[in-house]
Amino acid sequence: MKLFDAHCHLQDPRIFNMAPQLIQTSLGLGITHFAVNGVSEKDWHLVKKMSDHYPCIVPCFGVHPWFITEQNAGWLNTLKQYFNSTPSAAVGEIGLDKGSKGKEIDLTTQIKFSATTRTCQRIEKTGFSSLRSCFW
Numbered sequence: 837m838k839l840f841d842a843h844c845h846l847q848d849p850r851i852f853n854m855a856p857q858l859i860q861t862s863l864g865l866g867i868t869h870f871a872v873n874g875v876s877e878k879d880w881h882l883v884k885k886m887s888d889h890y891p892c893i894v895p896c897f898g899v900h901p902w903f904i905t906e907q908n909a910g911w912l913n914t915l916k917q918y919f920n921s922t923p924s925a926a927v928g929e930i931g932l933d934k935g936s937k938g939k940e941i942d943l944t945t946q947i948k949f950s951a952t953t954r955t956c957q958r959i960e961k962t963g964f965s966s967l968r969s970c971f972w
């Protein structure tokens with residue numbers, strides 16, 4: 837059976853050094869591709885670098901709700917540049933979070949930040965969302 841890991845964060849600093857072994861082990865278990873979701877503009881370069889090195893990685897560029905207040909003013913232009921230079925990329929991470937940490941971030945701000953979603957629609961990209969505790 838071939839599997840696709842549709843949502844992971846192999847660029848996360850907590851596991852980044854273990855990523856080569858994780859990928860190798862997972863490939864051996866039948867996982868053929870990994871959607872690696874960037875969580876902020878601070879890690880998009882790592883996602884791109886990993887996808888350049890590993891053909892099994894589908895690079896995804898986006899902003900997790902937890903990090904929306906940390907983005908620079910030009911984040912959207914930077915995002916567009918990553919999409920332009922990475923035709924295989926998808927959008928992720930985007931979404932809303934009303935969980936324990938997400939409820940500390942104004943939901944209206946989160947919704948407004950979903951302008952990323954509109955951007956991804958304009959550039960016709962697949963999106964990988966985070967919707968945590970958002971079904972109310």
Ligand SMILES: [Zn+2]
Binds near residue numbers: 845873929966
């Ligand atoms: Zn995620």
